[in-house]
Amino acid sequence: MAIDDLLDEHEQSEKVRGWLQKNALSLIGGVALGLGLIGGWQWWQKRTQDERSSTSARYAETVKAIGTDLNKAKTSVAGLPVGSEYAALASLQLAKAQVDAGKRDDAIATLRGIKTEDPGIAGTVSQRLARLLTDAGKPKEALQLLADANDAGGLEAKGDAYVALAQHDAAREAYARALTLLDAGSADRRLLELKLTDAGGSPSKPGGKT
Template structure:
């Protein structure tokens, strides 16, 4: 039994030696690739974190400097929206859109919000942008576009607000029944008491 055991160990040793003789180069290359991939991944993560921090600092700087009567500050933030394709770019588009609304420049407000939708994959942030965009599109007399924008709003948290806006848009189109149905849906959803009361008041106007 002992002789068999020793022979078996020697056989295994020879097999291992032969395996590394035949595959040693490939294993070495694989190890190098594995290490390189790990290093590359860590570099990418650090790069992403540094980029996010830089975007955050730049966003805060530009929004602090933003003034409606200062075209240079508006242009600086608009450039940031076009260049920073991330959530900070989307947040900047919201800020810039409000500035344009305050200036009664609705076409540019719409343009900024459309850009903002391309900059973030965050569902809640996209919902906020779409809700504001739908309002502006309604003011621009493009109610069908506004309704399409609302259709893309995702998340139960936004159902009530979207229903309220939908009701207003449908009413602007002369669809009183559709508006009333939208507000009834909104009242059933999880919304603030103030918004629920507002929609109920709108419904009461039809009675």
């Protein structure tokens, strides 16, 4: 090997050694940071899993209480994480049990307290609350809840509120629109047709024939 080549290798080694010495702290800090991030992520995953398991167990206890003790169930629902699907679903079940027990006002309060970002759950809550409000003599408030309703269930609840207000033209329109969204074999279709008839309308046969 030529002397020049040996000198070049020596110079390169010195440059590498110098760079390492100059940047040693940065390298060590970067490795430590990386290890810290990995450890933190693992800790977060374990904590999240533990919280989910704990919430799931509390949800199961709540559902069991709904079938035996409504007061205990109400307290248990309040202990579930606000805004979680567990809390929303448990509240829906609690409200149904309260209605079955003849406690309509309690059910209204339960439904009003539900907070959810799930559009499906939110729609169900609005429909059930609107029906209870109409039954409680508050159809105008029910209509406010259903202002943007465009599904069969929401339109039917809207029609019920209009009937309570003796606004039969609007009720017929809501019922008729709801029927167009139901399949011919839907179990809900017959009741909706009866409501439309009672409101002075004439149900159309599937396919548009009367």
